[in-house]
Amino acid sequence: MTVALASLSLIWANLSRSRLRFALTAFAIFIAFFLFGILQSFERGLNAGADLAAADRLIISNRINFTQPLPIAYVNRIAAIEGVRQVSHQSWMGSYYQEPRNFIFGFAIDPQSYLQIYADDIALPPEQAAAFIQNRRGALVGEDVAKQYGWQIGDLIPISSNIWQRADGSNVWDLVIEGIYRAGRANIAANTLYLHYDYLNEARTTARDFTGTISFTTLDPAQNDAIAQAIDSRFQNSAYATETRTEEAFNRSFVEQLGNIGLIVLSVSGAAMFTILIITGNTMALSIRERTGEIGVMKVLGFDARMVFALILAESLALASSGGF
Structure with missing residues (x-):
């Protein structure tokens, strides 16, 4: 000692x-x-998005690049494939609030099917979900975004897009906040804004009846690879060939766009x-x-x-x- x-x-x-x-x-x-x-x-x-990806959830994107669109008609054709449980789709908005520096993660979605597929990630009271689904101009925002801008349910907010332009020459979509959601799981940010795909699609001047990516869940995760091959084979000779990956692989590929x-x-x-x-x-x-x-x-x-x-x-x-x- x-x-x-x-x-x-x-x-x-x-x-x-x-x-x-x-x-x-x-x-x-x-x-x-x-x-x-x-x-x-x-x-x-x-890598948080990849680490928290659901095992039974897959993403379909254009084989050329995920920034290229897919025909909205693919949604029904994919739903008819054996082993597919639920199908939805989402389109990137390139949205911001008032000024371009106020960037917001925004997606145009099919409300009912999207909320079913991502029920584990989006915690939302049933009455707010119903109001969002029923109102064509409704918006669903994460609580992080709502706190940042002081938004409340019922507020009318002008959301601009740096991608899409309306037939009247403007790039502003007026939305009514019908729901404010919380993250359904730990380590997931509630920082996204959702609006109706139909509201976006009917007013924009380009890419009508096209969507960005298609999401779907499977009945058995063990069949993911077989279902992905079946989908890609069905569309391989079309003008819009697809690439189907698990949500984890898709999210990792998105991050890899920034480099290794x-x-x-x-x-x-x-x-x-x-x-x-x-x-x-x-x-x-x-x-x-x-x-x-x-x-x-x-x-x-x-x-x-x-x-x-x-x-x-x-x-x-x-x-x-x-x-x-």
Whole structure:
């Protein structure tokens, strides 16, 4: 016990020999760990949609690119395929509120089928769901968006689109908020606005009777691959060939449009950890050079090479741990 306490006392004395150097080195290590944590959180956030995807939910997009449309007529044809339980569709709005900087995740959907497929993700009182379904100009907004702009049920809000234009030349759709939903599961953001596809489709000047992607659920997740192949085979010779993927695979492909985020995070994190090694090693090398004479005295007093090495290693670990903590 006495030897251990003496060793700890010696380690602390060496660390605090130059308090400014100790503080700056610990701060540099802290920055490296902080960068690592931020990058890991960023990657986890981007992949949250894929990690939380439902096993029985698949997404159909245009084979060329998910930004290309699909005929709305595909919805009924897909519903008739064996093994398919429910089908819905969604179109990206490119929406914003009042000014382009007030961007909002917005989708034009078929309300009834969409709310059935995504019932686990969208927590909504039945009366609000019914009001949204019945009102052609109704809107369903997440509570995060509602809080951000101070919206309440019954409010009339003008939502603009940077993609779609109306026949009258404007790009504004006036919507009535009929429901404010909460996230049905943890780690899912309630930050999306939904409107009726029919309301969008009847007023826009281009891409009428086309939708963005088609979502559907299956009776048995074990049959996902077979059903996906059956769908893609049915439309492979059409002008709008499809690519059917699980929701997880689709969400990951969406993130990959930004680049190989995993490789970027791994590279930067690796550089941060390497920086920690260099900083700690350089600091300890400088400290040992300053104490060459003292180490010689320790050996004369009976400290063998292993003990000296153990003390230096413990000092290095204490320095790195202080910054990491």
